[in-house]
Amino acid sequence: MDKKIYLNNLYDYYSLLFTEKQREYFEAYYFDDLSLGEIAENSNVSRNAVHGQIKIVEEKLEFYESTLHLYEKAEKIRHLIENAPSDIKKQLEELI
Helix, strand or coil: CCHHHHHHHHHHHHHHHCCHHHHHHHHHHHCCCCCHHHHHHHHCCCHHHHHHHHHHHHHHHHHHHHHHCHHHHHHHHHHHHHHCCHHHHHHHHHHC
16 A cells, blocks of 8 residues: 555544644645645744654554554454445444
8 A cells, every 4th residue: 555545544543643733744745745845834944844743743653553553453344344244234334
């Protein structure tokens, strides 16, 4: 899986664990496709500051997932639902 997609998926699960600035930088970089320089200029900080915060978020996302496995478990559940008989599939989808 593409690392960008993977990090975006992890961010869906763990984003509330980051500061407002970390979320702002990560979202600008990964969702809005802004360069580090553009983010730095918009936020009146150095490019290195933005880069550092994005790297921290990336590392923490991978740490949280390696510890909690929320994304991995959700993918396993989705796979089980896809392969479940239709009557059970409907019941599981209602629970989710």
